Amino acid sequence: MKAIGLVKSGEGLEFKFVTPDDKLRNGEFVYYIYNDRKVICRVVKKSPLRLYPDIYLSKPSIDPERIIKIMGINKTEFELFEVTASIIGYYDRNLGFVNPRVIPKPGQKVYLAEEEVISETLFKKKLGEVGSIHIGYLLNRDDDVPAVLETSSIVSEHMCILASTGSGKSYLAGVLVEELLKPHNSASVLILDPHGEYHTLKEIEGLDEFRDEGYSARVKILEKDEIKIRLSELEYDELLNILPNLTDKMEAILNSVYRELEGTKFTSNDLIDAIQRRAEDERDVTARALSWRIRRYIENVEIIDDYIHISLKDILRPGMATVIQMSDMGDLDQQLLTSVILKRILNARINAEKGLSGEKIEYPVFVIVEEAHRFASRDSKSFEVLKTILSEGRKFGVGVCLISQRPSKIDSDILSQCMTQIIMRIVNPADQDNIRDSVESIGKDLISELPGLTKGQALVAGVALNTPVLIRARKRLTSHGGASKNAPEIWRRYSQGHGYSEKTEEIRIPAKQRRLFWEE
Numbered sequence: 001m002k003a004i005g006l007v008k009s010g011e012g013l014e015f016k017f018v019t020p021d022d023k024l025r026n027g028e029f030v031y032y033i034y035n036d037r038k039v040i041c042r043v044v045k046k047s048p049l050r051l052y053p054d055i056y057l058s059k060p061s062i063d064p065e066r067i068i069k070i071m072g073i074n075k076t077e078f079e080l081f082e083v084t085a086s087i088i089g090y091y092d093r094n095l096g097f098v099n100p101r102v103i104p105k106p107g108q109k110v111y112l113a114e115e116e117v118i119s120e121t122l123f124k125k126k127l128g129e130v131g132s133i134h135i136g137y138l139l140n141r142d143d144d145v146p147a148v149l150e151t152s153s154i155v156s157e158h159m160c161i162l163a164s165t166g167s168g169k170s171y172l173a174g175v176l177v178e179e180l181l182k183p184h185n186s187a188s189v190l191i192l193d194p195h196g197e198y199h200t201l202k203e204i205e206g207l208d209e210f211r212d213e214g215y216s217a218r219v220k221i222l223e224k225d226e227i228k229i230r231l232s233e234l235e236y237d238e239l240l241n242i243l244p245n246l247t248d249k250m251e252a253i254l255n256s257v258y259r260e261l262e263g264t265k266f267t268s269n270d271l272i273d274a275i276q277r278r279a280e281d282e283r284d285v286t287a288r289a290l291s292w293r294i295r296r297y298i299e300n301v302e303i304i305d306d307y308i309h310i311s312l313k314d315i316l317r318p319g320m321a322t323v324i325q326m327s328d329m330g331d332l333d334q335q336l337l338t339s340v341i342l343k344r345i346l347n348a349r350i351n352a353e354k355g356l357s358g359e360k361i362e363y364p365v366f367v368i369v370e371e372a373h374r375f376a377s378r379d380s381k382s383f384e385v386l387k388t389i390l391s392e393g394r395k396f397g398v399g400v401c402l403i404s405q406r407p408s409k410i411d412s413d414i415l416s417q418c419m420t421q422i423i424m425r426i427v428n429p430a431d432q433d434n435i436r437d438s439v440e441s442i443g444k445d446l447i448s449e450l451p452g453l454t455k456g457q458a459l460v461a462g463v464a465l466n467t468p469v470l471i472r473a474r475k476r477l478t479s480h481g482g483a484s485k486n487a488p489e490i491w492r493r494y495s496q497g498h499g500y501s502e503k504t505e506e507i508r509i510p511a512k513q514r515r516l517f518w519e520e
């Protein structure tokens with residue numbers, strides 16, 4: 001235990017101490033002793049104790065240190081810092097952080113929190129422990145002090161990764177999936193990937209870190225043609241959403257035929273036949289117009305099929321991540337698919353937990369939704385189901401990680417249910433305000449760090465750890481599928497006649513993995 005400074009004064013929940021340590025940074029953790037307990041504090045401000053008089057600084061050609069020497073002033077005074085620290089509290093296993101409400105006395109020693117103190121107090125889980133996620137390292141340390149999240153908290157109480165574009169969100173999400181697929185988690189993960197950034201996770205299958213006795217993590221990549229939703233699985237509102245400009249009369253007919261066929265595995269022809277049966281005669285304009293719309297629109301939505309249906313058991317399994325690549329789909333298809341899949345996952349979990357009949361998934365599931373503002377805004381077709389999962393999913397073990405560069409577009413009720421937040425560099429002022437409002441647990445001092453973060457750095461807060469920390473993401477074990485393109489490099493290769501090939505090797509999907517659906 002080595003003291004780094006002595007307390008100067010204090011008030012309320014903050015105190016000041018003086019230190020010669022020029023490496024101590026904002027956000028760093030220090031402690032003082034109270035009743036034999038280590039009271040953890042966060043450095044929130046640091047400034048030189050004594051400033052050089054302006055006159056010394058007016059001549060850049062003369063080193064101010066020389067002037068001080070000539071004048072016989074003690075130089076060390078100018079090398080001391082006054083640091084303001086905010087008290088977090090001592091850590092109690094049952095109560096969490098307890099603020100002793102006693103500020104340290106002037107002259108009392110302040111210590112830099114050692115790695116063991118940090119891992120015991122800031123994080124709920126130890127590195128490599130069952131149910132732990134090694135997300136990165138503390139940002140304010142030169143040495144690698146691991147930052148660890150608790151898996152069960154993110155699955156039961158959801159999380160979000162928010163940042164401006166290019167800040168490293170999907171890179172970090174890749175780290176998260178890697179951790180979830182390590183043997184000590186063996187999670188069941190589904191990734192809804194609208195940009196095709198996660199296929200490189202397939203490399204996991206070739207790495208030793210994801211194997212253990214009897215365990216070997218799997219990653220499935222599903223492309224557009226491999227994903228189908230049976231028409232009869234759509235709810236009435238979803239069906240209505242696909243058919244534009246229905247008159248009231250058409251809507252009334254559609255509603256009544258839907259109710260008639262509900263619960264059966266009906267096809268678009270069954271719908272049309274039922275409409276015709278209701279028509280007054282063969283020339284009934286409304287029935288003909290409605291039938292035409294069904295042929296024109298429903299049969300054109302590529303992911304909807306009369307017979308084939310994606311089987312949840314094929315895509316959700318412990319120790320497996322499935323990436324649904326939606327990059328070749330239109331917006332409507334992406335939202336419908338998200339809505340239907342999430343609804344079925346929730347229902348299958350409810351069925352399993354409550355012992356009801358129907359499709360069941362017996363284990364918790366973690367779903368990563370990239371570009372979440374497109375799926376969790378009020379006008380999205382998948383809004384309702386996401387809202388339900390975010391508010392009720394915890395009871396049934398359906399966890400969600402929302403990833404977005406436009407958090408202000410995500411419905412605030414949904415965002416406020418993400419009880420663990422990873423926030424990276426955010427430049428847009430509207431998004432900064434939105435985060436300040438929706439993330440109560442983070443103090444102003446930490447929010448003010450956001451614009452200054454660089455790629456891969458993040459503020460992590462919420463229930464998966466004991467107190468907010470600034471981190472740098474750990475290095476990925478797999479390559480990153482969303483790496484920024486180096487345009488001049490590519491142009492030069494082309495112009496020099498070498499052509500261009502991505503560095504990342506093509507990820508081969510084994511033939512047996514294509515057997516994903518069942519046909520009835």
Ligand SMILES: Nc1ncnc2c1ncn2[C@@H]1O[C@H](COP(=O)(O)OP(=O)(O)OP(=O)(O)O)[C@@H](O)[C@H]1O
Pocket residue numbers: 163164165166167168169170171172405455456457473474475480482483484
């Ligand atoms: N921790 C990191 N270490 C090294 N490189 C990183 C790290 N995080 C991100 N990068 C690199 O930065 C670039 C942008 O990262 P990433 O694709 O994760 O950003 P993003 O926030 O998801 O952007 P977008 O919103 O455009 O999808 C990539 O080239 C990635 O390889």
